[in-house]
Amino acid sequence: MTSDADSSYAISNLFSLTGKTALVTGGSSGLGLIMAKGLLQNGVRVIIASRKKEKCDLALKELAPFGECYAVSCDVTQAEDRKRLVSEVEKQFGALSILINNAGANWGAPLHEYPDEGFAKVIDTNLNAVFSLTRDVLSLLEKSASPEDPARVINVGSMDGIHVPIVQRVPTFAYSASKAALHHLTRTLAVDLASKHITVNAVAPGFFESRMTGYVFEHYKQDIEDDCPLHRVGKPDEMVGIIVYLASRAGAYTNGTVIPVDGGTSISKGARSWTS
Numbered sequence: 143m144t145s146d147a148d149s150s151y152a153i154s155n156l157f158s159l160t161g162k163t164a165l166v167t168g169g170s171s172g173l174g175l176i177m178a179k180g181l182l183q184n185g186v187r188v189i190i191a192s193r194k195k196e197k198c199d200l201a202l203k204e205l206a207p208f209g210e211c212y213a214v215s216c217d218v219t220q221a222e223d224r225k226r227l228v229s230e231v232e233k234q235f236g237a238l239s240i241l242i243n244n245a246g247a248n249w250g251a252p253l254h255e256y257p258d259e260g261f262a263k264v265i266d267t268n269l270n271a272v273f274s275l276t277r278d279v280l281s282l283l284e285k286s287a288s289p290e291d292p293a294r295v296i297n298v299g300s301m302d303g304i305h306v307p308i309v310q311r312v313p314t315f316a317y318s319a320s321k322a323a324l325h326h327l328t329r330t331l332a333v334d335l336a337s338k339h340i341t342v343n344a345v346a347p348g349f350f351e352s353r354m355t356g357y358v359f360e361h362y363k364q365d366i367e368d369d370c371p372l373h374r375v376g377k378p379d380e381m382v383g384i385i386v387y388l389a390s391r392a393g394a395y396t397n398g399t400v401i402p403v404d405g406g407t408s409i410s411k412g413a414r415s416w417t418s
């Protein structure tokens with residue numbers, strides 16, 4: 143066991159990310175952009191990837207002042223695009239310390255109108271692509287992994303993969319199913335990759351402002367807040383905080399977990415006026 147004299151528990155050491163490299167899918171907007179910014183501000187070199195080149199360019203402009211950052215326009219559901227992305231990570235960094243599988247899609251419709259294409263697209267983006275990209279980037283993760291400092295895979299799940307969402311009004315069958323499956327994929331990958339010194343965890347956010355949540359925020363913000371025991375939505379620094387923990391020495395022994403960042407929404411039973 144390491145003695146107190148050998149290790150520092152100062153936050154600047156325990157939570158340090160200096161010198162690490164990260165790939166953030168869906169890093170051109172919303173939570174991905176926030177997490178990329180948080181990593182850059184803590185000394186991580188970052189590549190973001192998303193489909194639309196204009197969004198990548200805009201995000202890169204916003205991120206560049208904070209550190210060394212690259213953007214690759216890439217559809218993570220497409221094998222050829224992933225190949226290009228992995229080559230770019232190898233070219234820029236040589237090895238990868240942190241993979242954040244954040245790119246995501248949603249589709250809402252009543253059951254009788256819910257199209258097969260919509261269901262397939264959501265599962266393909268939120269689940270299949272996470273599996274494929276993690277496999278494709280494995281050798282680069284292994285290159286940075288050690289028993290003392292494992293490489294980290296962090297999957298962005300959702301509280302909707304834990305409970306059945308009620309606030310949206312329009313059912314999101316594929317989304318909830320994809321995120322619940324992603325949470326379990328996280329556990330199976332964690333067991334499989336532990337021997338390679340790679341940890342795999344998922345973060346399950348509640349409601350945060352983004353393009354994806356724009357419609358529900360506009361129409362149901364009050365319901366969202368009522369449904370949350372803390373009576374508010376999430377703040378960007380609360381996503382960055384959990385990512386810094388999971389990616390740093392402090393989080394090195396945390397493996398195969400699904401961590402809700404939702405103010406307690408997923409473990410409550412909806413609006414409770416008696417608590418306020």
Ligand SMILES: NC(=O)c1ccc[n+]([C@@H]2O[C@H](COP(=O)([O-])OP(=O)(O)OC[C@H]3O[C@@H](n4cnc5c(N)ncnc54)[C@H](OP(=O)(O)O)[C@@H]3O)[C@@H](O)[C@H]2O)c1
Binds near residue numbers: 170219246298
């Ligand atoms: N915001 C919330 O309240 C909330 C709550 C729970 C979970 N989440 C999860 O958080 C993640 C980020 O969502 P967000 O809320 O930040 O939404 P967002 O702003 O819409 O971000 C989604 C990102 O994914 C990218 N993307 C979508 N499909 C892609 C594909 N096939 N290949 C590559 N990139 C793709 C988008 O860029 P392009 O359009 O350019 O591809 C965009 O950068 C998602 O996994 C979502 O399910 C969000």
